[in-house]
Amino acid sequence: MQGLVVALDINGTIVDGDSIDPELVGSTSLTEPARDLITDLTKRISISKQNIQVVVFTMGADWPGVLQQIEDISGGVISFDRGSGLIYVGRAAGADPPAVFLRQLVEVNPDKQPFEHDGIMYDGTDPTWLDPGPKFSYEMFRERTEAGKHLILRGVYKSGNETVVGREDNTLATKLVVSKLPVIVFDDHPGDWEVISPKQRIVKTVSPGNASGGETATDFCKELTQFEMLL
Ligand SMILES: [Mg+2]
Numbered sequence: 492m493q494g495l496v497v498a499l500d501i502n503g504t505i506v507d508g509d510s511i512d513p514e515l516v517g518s519t520s521l522t523e524p525a526r527d528l529i530t531d532l533t534k535r536i537s538i539s540k541q542n543i544q545v546v547v548f549t550m551g552a553d554w555p556g557v558l559q560q561i562e563d564i565s566g567g568v569i570s571f572d573r574g575s576g577l578i579y580v581g582r583a584a585g586a587d588p589p590a591v592f593l594r595q596l597v598e599v600n601p602d603k604q605p606f607e608h609d610g611i612m613y614d615g616t617d618p619t620w621l622d623p624g625p626k627f628s629y630e631m632f633r634e635r636t637e638a639g640k641h642l643i644l645r646g647v648y649k650s651g652n653e654t655v656v657g658r659e660d661n662t663l664a665t666k667l668v669v670s671k672l673p674v675i676v677f678d679d680h681p682g683d684w685e686v687i688s689p690k691q692r693i694v695k696t697v698s699p700g701n702a703s704g705g706e707t708a709t710d711f712c713k714e715l716t717q718f719e720m721l722l
Contacts, residue, residue, distance in 0.1 A: 493722050494542035496670045496688070497532060497715070499525075500678035500696070501549040501557055507700030508553075519553060521560050522698050528711035533565040545569050545641045548666045550658060550683075551616070552599040554643045571641050578636070579611060581647045581655040582663040583626050591632050591667060592623035592655055596645050619651035629687060633669040646683070658683065675718045677711060692718050 502509040505525035507518045521529070535541040547557060562570050571577065577596035583589070595609040605614035610622030627635065636642060646665035647657035658665040664685035668674050673690040679701065681693045692714075699708040 492535070492539055492541040493719065494544075494672045495715075495719070496544045496546060496668060496672050496674040497528075498546040498548055498666075498668050498674060498676040498678075498684075498686075500666075500676075500680070500683070501547060501553055502551065503679035503698055503701055504677055504696045505547075505698070506553075506557065507698045518700065519556050521557070521564070522700070522708070524699065524708055524711050526564055528715070529561055529564040529569065531712045531715070533568045537568050542672070544637075544670075544672070546636070546644060546668060547642065548644045548646060548668075548678075550646045550648050550665060554596075554645065555598050558643055569641050571643055575638065576641060577643050579609075579645045579647075580667065581620055581623055581650055581657070582665065582667070583623075584654050584656045584660075584662075586626060588628065589663075590626040590628055592620070592625075593627055593632070593635060594620075594624060596643065617649040617651065617657075620647070620655045621652070623650075623652060623655050629667075629669045632667070633671070633687075636669070637671075673718070673722055675715060677709065677714070690722055692721075 499505050536543050558571050579594040579596040581592040597608045599613050612619040612621050649657045649659045656663045666683045667685050669687040674686050674688040676684050676693040677696040679696050681695045694714050696709040697706050702708045
């Protein structure tokens, strides 16, 4: 079977809640369609030996609970290295060719703030990028992210540093995947993504709790199967 990258947003995509928009705070449990997807991916990886990389890309501090749920549902088949599997990704302002800054991502304990880790000051919702470190080309980013297998990536909303672009700046896509494998992305905000890959599909996703009017919740497994048929 064809190898794949499955990239997932958290808020409003695999959970109903949204920790970024205070008006939309809701459940941080994986939705039923998301659980079905994790179960499907687990079977594909463990039984069919399909080469699948799961990339969870968020913009907040909501990822530790999600990481745990994915590991639990998959029985550890999809697990995340607490070192190389956690990366904070910033976009380099005005870089040509485009580049990113990569820092080690850590869990935020609200009681221990403020604290600094790997050049980033964690204090409140939007950590400040005091020292972004070296620029990584897209090729270097691909090598680094391939090595990490399943990943939790955090994108920048607001960096507090003019050399690091976040979503608030509205210039570059916050979420980036560069891969030699086909990539399918699920996100309720598809505009957040830039994907460099041989084949890709960005699925605008609706979670059950956010489906209103005539909308139906996205069936991840069905979308994944349809994507594969085009490969
Ligand atoms: Mg979202």
